[in-house]
Amino acid sequence: MPISRRNFLNLAIGAGAAAGLAACGSSGPGSGSGGSGSGNAAGAATYWSLSGPPGEPIRKAAIDRFNAANPDSKITPTFFQNDAYKQKIKTSIGAGEGPTMIWGWGGGGLKTYVEANQVEDLTGWLNENAALKDKIFPSSFGAATVNDKIYAMPIETVQPIVLFYNKQVFEKAGLQPPQSWGDIVDNLVPKFNAAGIAPFSLGGQSRWTNMMWLEFLLDRTAGSEVFDKVFAGEANAWSDPAVLDMLTKVQNLVKANGFIKGFSSITADSNADQALLYTGRAAMMLHGSWSYGIQQSEGGDFVKSGGLGWMNFPPVEGGKGDPSNTVGNPGQYLSISSKATPEAKEVAKKFFSTTLVDDAEIDGWIKSGGVPIIKGSDAKLGASPDAEFLKFVYDTSANAKVFAQSWDQALSPTAAETLLDNIAKLFQLQITPQQWVDSMNGVIGK
Template sequence: MKIRQRGIFTVGALLAAGSLVLSACGGAQPGQSGEATGSNGNGEASAWALTGGTHEIIWRDSFEKWNTENSDQSISVDWFANDAYKEKIRTAIGSDNAPTLVFGWGGATLRDYVEAGKVVDITDDVKDSVDKLIPSIADGGIVDGKYYALPNVGTQPVHMYYNKQLFEEQGLEIPQTWDDLLNCVEKFKEAGIIPISLAGASKWTSMMWLEYLFDRIGGSEVFDRITNGEKDAWSDPAAIEALGKAQELVKAGAFGDAYGSVVADANADVALVHTGKAAMMLHGSWAYGTFLTDAPDFVKDGNLAFGAFPSIEGGKGDPSAVAGNQSNFWSVSAASSEQAQTAAKGYLNNLFDDEYVKAMVDGGDIPPTVGAEKFIKGSEQEDYLTFGYDMVLNSSNFQLSWDQELPSDTSQTLLDNIQLLFDLSITPEQFADAMNATIK
């Protein structure tokens, strides 16, 4: 699922490309997986981690520091490209040959691991780290009231991006409400500018609109009822209204005429904004790094603005609520030896020291820890990191991306029907019927 790939690369992944070669020296080389060791018989702790950008650099440095200071509890690490890892960990988990530290994305996969007894309860072992985390981010590692995973990178909220220059040229203010947004759509359309950039061919980009519309209109309870498996939960009046508002945007021409052929993986949606062809975009924090890489002068000259998703008059949702990816996570394999588990738990409980948090900030990550303002202030991307950090820190709820929250088979049905909804091929009621059929 696309969310998994986009979740691992952020600003730092792009800024650090030049220094990655140096940081990759030593240990297994990026992408090598032939000699990866899982829960082997020697009792030593192991980890499988993903290659790429600042995250790899941070993890390498962190493991090296742990191994130097705890030689009797060292952790061996093997490195994988994203897709290779997903394939290998699926087999390893099933055969009880997973590494001690299991890299994951939370959501339905974590719940499956817990239900199958593949990862252990670490609640009593990571209290020091949990105390340092923003609660809504730490919650991503909870299943049935217990911690089975701990965040290991920055947090990745979804929010609005704006071409400030286009707004100034049209005499428009950044929209704060849904009505403001619709007014901007009308004005930009009249000016021959695509109001909102949307990579409709990628499906998950359209999903982000629904995540916020459901929440702003009905509150977090609407999707909670869906994840709880309540019968006909997708037919909630707030859900139907949200689906209708999404189609309202399409019918108003908000996304232009060719949005169905725009692909997010090629960053075509981001390009529409920084080239002045589109005025707005709803996207994750990872898109900021794309702006920095593809249009550094556009950002440097102050033409990029960002903000929270607009509020909706009469909606029950809290305007501070956020959608996106809370983080990526480490879990501890139940198949590992007691000795290996002890080492892994010790590593996790000492993860978020000042050095680790500062490294995330320096790489452009929005840190998942409380008190990170001291590291953000004066950093190269202070304005953006302050916005993103405050947004998450002050959020009343952090909704994990739907295609991570839901089981994989349900997620595919969801994405397929989202495309049909945005193509105006089905009605909100037909969408709800199709999704209600997935509730077991």
């Protein structure tokens, strides 16, 4: 079923979730009673989040567990569809009528809340509760951090971007998965083209799929520091020489026919890019870890027969980035409204430190096909028929020196739209790397 980029953060990975990949939820708000306000009643708190499977049942179960254990300090939930939630939460928080607990994606959206003094600084509380903080992947805190302070609790699941490949195509061509960027451009691309197979599938019309290439290449070339400066709003941060180098590498790959012919008219939402991989028309594909579930659901016996391979993005020769680094979705996030009552804030913190890290929470996400953000949850993955892939996702996320958030989530909506537009033009060779840099410098901090 089709998947929307803006819904993928609400989706799980494995086969159990594949059938619901298009689900954005029931018409919200709905599932909970009440919901507005910041927990005005003493010993009460409110919680807003997304509706629909697989997330809503797990989130509701967590609240039910907490309420049963804490009858004098209950949480009232309300669930919304994805797009409705984004609009409702923004206007409600701005009017001082938001919930106690604010579910979100971290990054640019969280930064706007911080700049408006709308969410609590959790740095001190997490330091005082070091055992709680230590349960969570360290790399997930990046998207929860603004100006070196933590304003959200990382929760739920991790979803890194993965380099998938068709094992059968590689075996037939007598080739091995890429060991480096040079191996891709000097060896695999020309040999697959010569064999009449596209080196890489790409749903380029969707734009965000192209973005993953830039994210990884900049990280592998320069490390995380360059984009950190962009996120911090540093003037002309895109002018770093590593950015021009990365953009040039991308355009050289396009010119070398590294991607399927006509990629700019292929949509990711239709899963057409996925089909190119499992049918063998393309050898490789850079995509989110949720692609595994799509390949399994739509690719016949491709996954079951062992035809799908996966790996982290390879290093770039001479690059400064740590090869363990990854990009994508390092978690989902819960913040606490600064406008909530002291009593409601304490309820939220108790919910954070108990229910959201308990065994039932971990089991719920694993059953949905997800990889929990909690250290040690890999011990429970072995019973899954998809254990090999899920453990890969766990290890990639747990061991990453840096787990960078997708750029269009990390930046403001204004900057993100300009980013996606320029990325599409870059891949279509309609602008030069320098024009890309100049345009992106113009929206830093906007």
